[in-house]
Every structure is written in structure tokens, then in C-alpha cells.
Amino acid sequence: MxxxxxxxxxxxxxxxxxxxxxxxxxxxxxxxxxxxxxxxxxxxxxxxxxxxxxxxxxxxxxxxxxxxxxxxxxxxxxxxxKKPPKLSMPQLNSSSNWVQQSLDQPDLQEVTIVGACYTALAGFALFSQSVDTLAFLLALGVGFSLYWLNRKEQKLGRAFLLTVAALAVGALVGSALLQTGLQTDPVKPESILSCVMFVMLWLVDSFLR
CATH class of the missing domain: 1.10.287 (Helix Hairpins)
Known part of the structure; x- marks a missing residue:
């Protein structure tokens, strides 16, 4: 009903x-x-x-x-x-924000300046026969790295951490290179190690901030 x-x-x-x-x-x-x-x-x-x-x-x-x-x-x-709604895939960042914020895009002049400084230090290190001289050259490299990184972001603590990281990685890479039996005569192994650390400092100072 x-x-x-x-x-x-x-x-x-x-x-x-x-x-x-x-x-x-x-x-x-x-x-x-x-x-x-x-x-x-x-x-x-x-x-x-x-x-x-x-x-x-x-x-x-x-x-x-x-x-x-x-x-x-x-x-x-x-x-x-009625048409079915269009589905759009979310856009994914190719890298996280902290990576993007850490990377630098230097111009040729900046890369040349930093490279010239570390090339000069590496040149002196290759012909150095004194551990004290190598230590002095590394100290100059550390000072230059702190100055160059700090001028980018005005963050001395960050500049210090990046510099220490560059030295640590350079020391590991240099030690591994020397352990392969690389003939360094007449250059001292310590000089080769210093040069590798200068290369790492150059990479960090040029392409990080």
C-alpha cells in the first residue's frame, strides 16, 4: 500500500x-x-x-x-x-629542498679565482719537504675556505662544517689513493694527500654554499 x-x-x-x-x-x-x-x-x-x-x-x-x-x-x-575527471600525476621534485639550497651555481670567474688559489697551494705542497710547511699550507687553505663559504651565506658555522667535511673526504680519498701503491717519488705521500684535500676544498667552495 x-x-x-x-x-x-x-x-x-x-x-x-x-x-x-x-x-x-x-x-x-x-x-x-x-x-x-x-x-x-x-x-x-x-x-x-x-x-x-x-x-x-x-x-x-x-x-x-x-x-x-x-x-x-x-x-x-x-x-x-559527463566526462570522467582527468587525473594528473603529482609533480615530484628531482631533488629535495635542502639539496637545492646547498648547491651553488658559480660563474666562471668565481671558479677560476678559487681554483687559482688552491692550485698555488697545491703547487707549493708538491715541492714541500717539510711537514710543518704542509700544515701551514693546509691552514691557509682552511682559512680561505672559511672566508669563501662564509661570504656566500654569512653562516660561519655552516662554512666550518663544510670545510671540515671537505678535509675529511679529501683525507679518505687521498689515503685510498696512496694505498693502491701509487709511486710518489720524489714527491712525499703527505704532499699528495695535501693536494687531494685541496681539490676537495676547491669542489666544496665552488659548488656548495
């Missing part, structure tokens, strides 16, 4: 809304009735049919100029025209 009674009602009565109800009220009424009968499939179909009928009635009235319908409303005849 309930289904028969609903079928005899007009769409507005099924949705329990007035004919001048807003679209929001119509949609709310449809959802409310369906939620009240969650397991009643026939009721849901009846309510959906009534909802589509109301929308078709509103469309007809809009075409006749009797009402104004928002563009975003869903009309039954437009369902087939």
Missing part, C-alpha cells in the same frame, strides 16, 4: 517539497528519504525517479524562461555527457 501510495503522488509530494523549493532543499530531501529507508531498494528507485522528474520539470521551466537554474545542477539528460 505504501509503494502504491508513493507511485500515485507527484514527484514533489514524493520528495515532500514544495514546487518552489530550492535545488538544495530538493537534494536534501532526496538524501533524507533514502537514508530513512537504507534497505528499501524500491523506495530508493522511486525517490531517484522523482528527483530526476523534478529536475526535468525544472529544466523545462528554465527553457521556457520561467525559472533560472544554476549551471552546476545535475539534469538527467546530461548524465551521459
Amino acid at each position: 505504501e509503494e502504491k501510495r508513493m507511485s500515485e503522488q507527484n514527484p514533489y509530494e514524493i520528495l515532500e517539497v514544495a514546487e518552489n523549493a530550492s535545488f538544495e532543499d530538493i537534494q536534501t530531501a532526496r538524501d533524507r528519504i533514502i537514508q530513512m529507508h537504507p534497505e528499501d531498494e524500491k523506495c530508493r528507485q522511486t525517490v531517484e525517479a522523482a528527483y530526476d522528474s523534478v529536475l526535468m520539470d525544472r529544466l523545462r521551466k528554465r527553457q521556457e524562461g520561467k525559472i533560472k537554474v544554476p549551471e552546476g545542477i545535475r539534469f538527467a539528460e546530461r548524465l551521459a555527457e
Whole structure:
């Protein structure tokens, strides 16, 4: 009897809304009735049919100029025209922010200046026969590295850490190179080690900040 009674009602009565109800009220009424009968499939179909009928009635009235319908409303005849939303893949950064912030893009003049300084220090180191002289040259290299890195970001602590890291990596690379049995005569192994450390300082000072 309930289904028969609903079928005899007009769409507005099924949705329990007035004919001048807003679209929001119509949609709310449809959802409310369906939620009240969650397991009643026939009721849901009846309510959906009534909802589509109301929308078709509103469309007809809009075409006749009797009402104004928002563009975003869903009309039954437009369902087939709906296109699936386009999916866009999220853009992934090629490198993390901290890497991008650490890298520097020096011009040729800066690279040349830094390279000339460390080349001069490496040249003196190659011909040095004194450990004290090598220590002095490394101290000059450290001082220059601290100055050059600090002038980029005005962060002395960061400049110090990068300089220490360059020395450590240079020492490891130089030690590994000497352990391969590289013939260094007449150059002292300590001089070769110093030169490798100067190369690492040059790379860090030129391309990091």
C-alpha cells in the first residue's frame, strides 16, 4: 500500500517539497528519504525517479524562461555527457629542498679565482719537504675556505662544517689513493694527500654554499 501510495503522488509530494523549493532543499530531501529507508531498494528507485522528474520539470521551466537554474545542477539528460575527471600525476621534485639550497651555481670567474688559489697551494705542497710547511699550507687553505663559504651565506658555522667535511673526504680519498701503491717519488705521500684535500676544498667552495 505504501509503494502504491508513493507511485500515485507527484514527484514533489514524493520528495515532500514544495514546487518552489530550492535545488538544495530538493537534494536534501532526496538524501533524507533514502537514508530513512537504507534497505528499501524500491523506495530508493522511486525517490531517484522523482528527483530526476523534478529536475526535468525544472529544466523545462528554465527553457521556457520561467525559472533560472544554476549551471552546476545535475539534469538527467546530461548524465551521459559527463566526462570522467582527468587525473594528473603529482609533480615530484628531482631533488629535495635542502639539496637545492646547498648547491651553488658559480660563474666562471668565481671558479677560476678559487681554483687559482688552491692550485698555488697545491703547487707549493708538491715541492714541500717539510711537514710543518704542509700544515701551514693546509691552514691557509682552511682559512680561505672559511672566508669563501662564509661570504656566500654569512653562516660561519655552516662554512666550518663544510670545510671540515671537505678535509675529511679529501683525507679518505687521498689515503685510498696512496694505498693502491701509487709511486710518489720524489714527491712525499703527505704532499699528495695535501693536494687531494685541496681539490676537495676547491669542489666544496665552488659548488656548495
